[in-house]
Amino acid sequence: xxxxxxxxxxxxxxxxxxxxxxxxxxxxxxxxxxxxxxxxxxxxxxxxxxxxxxxxxxxxxxxxxxxxxxxxxxxxxxxxxxxxxxxxxxxxxxxxxxxxxxxxxxxxxxx
Numbered sequence: 327x328x329x330x331x332x333x334x335x336x337x338x339x340x341x342x343x344x345x346x347x348x349x350x351x352x353x354x355x356x357x358x359x360x361x362x363x364x365x366x367x368x369x370x371x372x373x374x375x376x377x378x379x380x381x382x383x384x385x386x387x388x389x390x391x392x393x394x395x396x397x398x399x400x401x402x403x404x405x406x407x408x409x410x411x412x413x414x415x416x417x418x419x420x421x422x423x424x425x426x427x428x429x430x431x432x433x434x435x436x437x
Contacts, residue, residue, distance in 0.1 A: 337369045344374060367411060367419050380420040382413040383427050 344361060351359040361375060372378060383391070385407060392403035417423050426433045 333365075333369070337365070341369065341371060341374070344371070348374065367416060372419065377421040378419060379422040379424065380416040381424045381426045381433070382416060383425060385413075387427060 344363070348359050348361075361371075363369075363371065366372070366375070366378065367380075388407055389400055389403045392398055392406060393400055396403075398406070424433060424436050
């Protein structure tokens, strides 16, 4: 409930900032504008973009990375993942899907 209250305040402001940056890029004649927005789908911002690209990894690898990066317990890492959209939900709403299971060079080649 508290997280929803916070996102109800913050996300609309972030959306306004993003729209302004996209307008600026358009005014500068940029052909492409990339939004690195982890919550794009959760926030319902699909109307701001022409395509949604999603990076996914298997859940076990996600847990391993969260534990290593953030120092959380495995249980806390799983809880964090359960509070987010599933890979399947992301894939269903995306036009391009990348898997970042491999080395960063492989992901760059995919992109």
